[in-house]
Amino acid sequence: MGRAAHQAAAPVRRASAAHAAGPHGCAREPGAVSGPDLASYDHIIVACSFGKDSxxxxxxxxECGVPPERIEWWHHLVDDEADVFDWPHVTDYGRHLADALGVKLYFSARQGGIVREMLREDAPTAPVWFDTPEGRVTMGGHGPRNTRRRFPQVSANLSVRWCSPYAKIMVADTALRNQARFHHARTLFVTGERAAESANRARYAAFEPHRSDLRDGRARRHVDHYRPVHGWSEAEVWECLRRHGVIAPLPYRLGFGRLSCxxxxFMSANQAATLxxxxGQRFAGLCAWERAFGCTIRRDRDLWALADTGEAFAPVLARPDLVRRAxxxxxxxxxxxxxxxxQMPAGAFGENAGPV
Ligand code: SF4
Known part of the structure; x- marks a missing residue:
């Protein structure tokens, strides 16, 4: 669907984007609460899962006045071409939403996604690919050979909860470090962690130099990391989506509190029962891997036992049409x-099981 069609569905979009005054000030506004000088950046990148916070x-x-065409969404395909971890509709949904909002959208992934890394046996970690204004770039894949053959573990420690770094964080870092357009330039890298989500996230800074920053190096790659919604409540996040008429993504409408994989x-018992x-086929595949690895996702019980203690979300039972679309x-x-x-989705203010 082209942008014109979306505009017909939501004639308020441009007006709201340009003029709706949010509760949180922008650095460029008089009386601003906090935040960087957005006009000073050559590139503004939002790491966008298409979830409510990003x-x-x-x-x-x-709302702070950044023209939509100056915003790049970077979306990491956690499955690459596989169909295991991610919601199947999310990639195409993201294309439609980017088109409707007028922002640029670049995809990137670890080749083979989380599944290839999970099944890795006497092999190096797969290369990373990322889309750029000039086309797709592929890098890496020459590391040491070793074996993974286990699920990421439920932990805040990213060395064992390896899915986030291997499928997302390291992918973004590779894309930031390997594009000449970021040299001798100021880049703002924006992510949507909120303090209210977990004690771990509460410790994140709202604004700091990004890991890939090299402002004092020869390349003069200045990269700041900005978390504009770090201090927001969930209610404020939903109110922001309402102001702009962004329909809550399908997982929230099906009762999920987060749009994660x-x-x-980190799925709860109810999410396991819902899945x-x-x-059922996707769920059975995960159970089969738990048996094959001899190592379950959770230490205390396997997935089947977890699902036995939960209940499927009511909207999933009531709306097979939405399930089919999802x-x-x-x-x-x-x-x-x-x-x-x-409309506020059924999953709002509900279970928040997800990355910590
Ligand atoms: S923590 Fe969950 S949402 Fe994040 S990459 Fe791992 S499986 Fe996906």
Whole structure:
């Protein structure tokens, strides 16, 4: 669907993006709360999962006056071409939403995604690819050979919860460190962690030099890391989406509190029961891997036992049409609406099981 079609569905978009005053000040506004001088950056990148928090980051930037065409969404495909961890509709949904908001969208991934790394046996970690304005770049893949053959572990420690670094964080770092357009330039890298999500995230700084920063090096690569919604409540995040008429992504409408991987290792008992109900084949595949690895995702019980102690979310039972759309690789339906028609999704303020 082209942008014109989305605009017809949501005629308020441009006006809200440019003029809606959010509760959080922008550095460029008189009386600003905090935040960097957005106009001083050559590149503004939002690491966008298409979940509510990264969407709120984007909408906040628009409210601060950043033109949408200056914003790049970087979305990491955690599955690459596989169909195991991610919600199948999310990639195409993201394309439609980027088109509707007028932001650029670049994909990137670790080749083979989380599954290839999980099944790695006497082999190096796979290369990373990332899209750029000039085309796709592939790098790496020459590391030492060794064996993984286990799920990422449920932990805040990223060395054992390796899915986030291998499929997302290191992918973004590679893309930042290997594009000449970031040399002798100022780049703002924006992510959507909120302090209210976990004690671990509460310790993150709202603004700091990014890991890939090399402002004092020969390349003069200045990269700042900005978390504009770090101090926001969940209610403020949803209110921001409402102001802009961004329809809550499907997982929230199905009762999930977060848009993380469909098969996130942090899944609660209710999420496990929901996954087993709506996508039994995918669930059985995870259980088979637990047996093959001789190592379960959780230390205390396997996935099947976890699902036995939960209940499928009510919207999943009541809305097979939404479930079908969520499990389809093709997006169908609007992404924006008039704010007056906006509805709070069933998953809002509910279970928050997800990366800590
Ligand atoms: S959402 Fe869950 S499974 Fe996916 S990368 Fe993050 S922690 Fe890993």
């Amino acid at each position: 969407l709120a980051c984007t909408l906040h930037l628009l 469909l098969t996130c290792i 087993r109900y709506m996508d 499990l389809s690789r093709r997006w169908r339906g609007p992404v924006l609406c008039a704010p007056s028609h906006w």
